[in-house]
Structures are given as C-alpha cells and as structure tokens.
Amino acid sequence: MKEQKKIILISLVTGIVLMAAKFSAYFLTSSNFILTDAAESIVNVVASSFAFFSIYLSALPRDENHPYGHGKIEYFSVFIEGGLIMIAAVIIIVKSIYSMLYPHDVHELLTGAIIIGVTGVINGCLGYYMIHKGKILPSITLDADGRHLVTDMVTSFGLVAGLLLIHFTGILWLDSGLSILVGLYILFSGYKLLRKSVAGLMDEADFLILTKVLQVLNDKRKEEWIDIHNLRAQKYGNELHIDCHLTLPNYFDLNKVHEEVSLVDKMINTEAGVKTELFIHSDPCLPECCHYCSMPNCPIRSEPKRIEIEWTMDKVMPNKKHFAS
Template sequence: MTLAAKAARIQPETLLRASVVVALVTIALKTLAWWLTGSVGLLSDAMESLVNLASAVFALQMVRIAERPADAEHPYGHHKAEYFAAGFEGLLIIVAAIGIAWTAVQRLMNPQPLEQLGLGLGLSVLSSAINGALAWVMLQSARAHRSLAVEGDARHLLTDVWTSAGVILGVGLVGLTGWIWLDPAVAIAVAINIVREGVHLMSRSTEGLMDGALEPEVQQAIDRTLDEFRHRAIRFDHVSTRRSGRRRFVDLHMHMPASWSLGRAAAMRAAVEQALMSAVPGLRATIQLLPTDVETGYDQEKDPL
C-alpha cells in the first residue's frame, strides 16, 4: 500500500485532532521566532497559526456534528455542518489578514532592525515543515472521505506554508541587504494572499449550501450505470443529483411496462439502486416507478409567476 493510500484511510476526526495539536506547536515555534527576531513578518505568520488553531477546533466540532445519524428533526442527516466549518475558517482567515496588514503598515511607517535571524528563521522552517506534512496527509483523506472541513483545514495549512516561505524569504533578504522595509512589505503581501484563500473557502462553503449537482465524472458514472438497464421496455428520465456534505444523492423516474407485476418492477428498481450505489460510493438513490406511457407534472409547462 502506498503512503498516499495509507494517508487516505485516516479518519477526518483523527486528522483534525492532530491539526489542533500541530497548531499549538507551530504557534509556540513561530511566536518564539518573532520574539527572537522582532520581525513583523514572523509575527504575521504566528497570528495566522492562531487562526489555524481556531479553525481546527471549529472544524472538529462540525465533523462530529456531521457524523450524527439522521433524526426526526433532520431526516436527511447533518452532513452540511462541514460547510459551516469551511465558511467560518474563511472568515477567520480574512480577519487575520486585516490584523496582519495593520501591523505591517505600522512597522512600515516605523521601521525597526531585526535580530537573531538565523535561529528565528530555523524555527519558522521547522513549523512550516510540520504544517506541510500534515496538510498533505489531510488532503489525501479529504479526497477519500469527501470532507470539505478537512479539505478546508488542509488548504489553510498549505496557505500557511506558502506564507511562511514568503516571510522567510523576506526576512532573509533583510539580513542580506539591510533593507528593513522588506519585512513589513512581505507581511502585507502575505495578508493579500491570505484574503484570497479566505474568499475561496467562503465561496466553496456557499456552493455546498446551495445543493450543487454532483461532479461531472460522478454524473457520467451514473449515466453509464443507467445505460446498462436501458432497453425497449425500460427508460429513465428526470435524473437530478445533488451533494450534501459527504453524501451524494440522485433522484430519477424509471418507466416500465404497465403489464409488469409490482414484484417484478420492484425487483428491477432494487437492481438499479444497487448498481448505482456500487458505482458511486456513498450515493443514495431515490427511484420513482412509472408506467411507460405515463408522465409526471414535471413535464407540464409551469404557469408564469
């Protein structure tokens, strides 16, 4: 089994717990790096790690809610809770970016020399390596489990890695050139990049709450499966799909001869449902049986409002 396959098997909740621990470790490392150097760029990096911690804690709670079984008040489950985690994380990222930019502007107006750059940069590199390794594992798991909460946290960690790389570059250039204005300038660039990632996460969260259709490749798998059952006596129409957290849904009408017995029709529908769920893991299929020559109200033109 490959390393990626092993990473994909790790459960989302386990990874989010690890993310909380890693966030605490990186906060300590980056805060120490800022304290040693006085770099506002490293301070901005530490502030983003605080956002990582808050995001990981919130995402962990949302994943736990999403895993709750359906109940009387939520008959379709709680799967959309993960979208709130991604939206909350995006909002926190933007707030952190505003704080970073404000601090950087103040330092740009009142430059200060940096100290102990070697040790400070070493601590920042170490924290970035930890974040990068965890983000890679989380992305493998997010794809396998279709968890937007885990994906959002992973992409935030990757943003943190790139942020740290930019900060390290800026602080290193200060050490080489003596141009102390590069430190706050890099921090401002970091803030702009963080805002972009925050907006992206909030957009993904909104799309999820809008019940978007399944991915094109998944819909193609559904079409191929239905093609296996299509013949002169059976046809399908009004096929619609949607996503809800990790769940996938498809609704469709299945037309067959009115002369068929109820038992035969039900057996055929069960075969189609089983084939669809085998072709698309996690899919929930709802199939309405209709005689071949009967159409539903969906086929009638609606009166204008």
C-alpha cells in the same frame, strides 16, 4: 468517524505546538512578516477545534429534526475557517501598512527563518496527509483543513525566502511590503473556502460527482431503462442524495419496477465511488418515447427506434422526458 476525529485531534495538537513556535520567532525577531504566519496559526487552532466538533456532530444519527442527518455542519465548519482566515488576512495587511509608515528594526532573522521553515515543512506534510484522507473517507472538513495547512506551508516558505532577502539586503521596508503580499494571498485562500462552503449550503450541483454517476449509468444502461430525467443531487457530509425519474415500459408490474429501481440504486452505490441514497420515481413510458426506446419485442410499440440518446447533463437534469427536448 473515529479516524476523522483522530486526524483532526492530531492537527489540533500540532497547530498549538507550531503556534507557540511561530510566536516565539516573532518575539525573537519583531518581524511583521513572521507575525503574518503566527497570526494565521491562531486560525489553524480555532478552525481545527471547530472541525473536531463538526465531525462529532456530523456522525450523529438522523433524528426527527434532521431527517437527512447532520452532515451539513461540515460546510459551516469550512465557512468559519474561511471567514477566520480572511479576518486574519485583513489584520495582517492593516498591521503591515502601519509598520511600513512607521518602520522599526528587526533582528535575528536567520533564526526566525529556520523556525518558520521547520513549521512549514510540518504543516505541509500534515496538510497533504489530511487532503489524501479527506478524499478517501470522504470528508470536506479534512480536505478544507488540509488545504489550509498546505496554504500555510506555501506562505511559510515564501516567508523564509523573504526573511533571507531582508537579512542579506538590509532593506527593512521589505518586511512590511512582503507581509502585505502574503496577507493578500491568505485573503484569497479564505475566499475560496467561503465560496466552497456557500456552494454546499446552497446545494450547488457537484458536476464532478454527477458526471461520474452518469458515466456509470451510461456504461451499465439496460434496454428497460428508457430515460432518466429530473436528476438532482445534494451532499450531506460524506453522503450523496440523488433524486431522479426513471422511465420504464408501462406494462411492467410493480415487482418488476421495484427490481429495476433497486438495480439502479445498487449499481450507483457499488460503482460511483460515493455512498449514495437514491429516491427514484418511476415513470411509465408514452407513445412519444418509442423513437428512442431500445426495448426489444415491445408489445405496445407505435413506431421503430430512430435515434440513440446519450444520457448527458443537459438531457437528464430537466424535468421532462427526452422526447420533449
């Protein structure tokens, strides 16, 4: 968590400096187009401030009131960031429409373009770095903040191109017209962050992670593991929680059951690439399982194995053994 805090702090300080530079460019040029970027930089600073707090809170240990930890706060951070971006976009669009109806002169556009271009390069470099670190650590907050900065870089480069176009053509309404287009793009970016945060808060299944877990289970599958069902996953910050039922031969004693369950736990944590807490309920096999059970020399087998069932999403997620499919 110390590394995450350090990265967010760098993002916060950088955001404050770049915000000052962008507003200086706005006051120099009186361009609504530049104001779109300056207004979004306020969101960068506020979002980074909340992200810093959310990372601090998510690092706190579990307690009686939060038995799964405080990792969900990161989704609130992303929600607030997305909401602020959308508010900024609406303000930009309204201001640009007003300026299109009541135009005013703009000046020093080349100087403004240089300032915005430099801030765009800095935001882009920092954004890609944060996305990279967000995947390694992993941290949804770093990833969201990084993607926001990359979005800011894209809008800044578009802004530079627009400013040059206005400068060389002298068409003043382009300043407000292009601002509206950028505002719509920023609005869509904010919506995507909101969608991602709501998905996390509602415990929407992360099929990318589940597919990786299933690949590990299929690759390392043992004959004793007759089937896995009722598989569910939740994310709390950078931790994954998985519930599932594991069907084992009904003649296994408690020590053997514990051994197999622990092996599944260790295997997923070692090879799935994400820190995982597993709650595995062990089920005894039934005679109806025999037709897909691979257990050799089974003393209670009622019929020979007839089919091979691959553990796919549609097989492992329902709360029923595979014979009931």
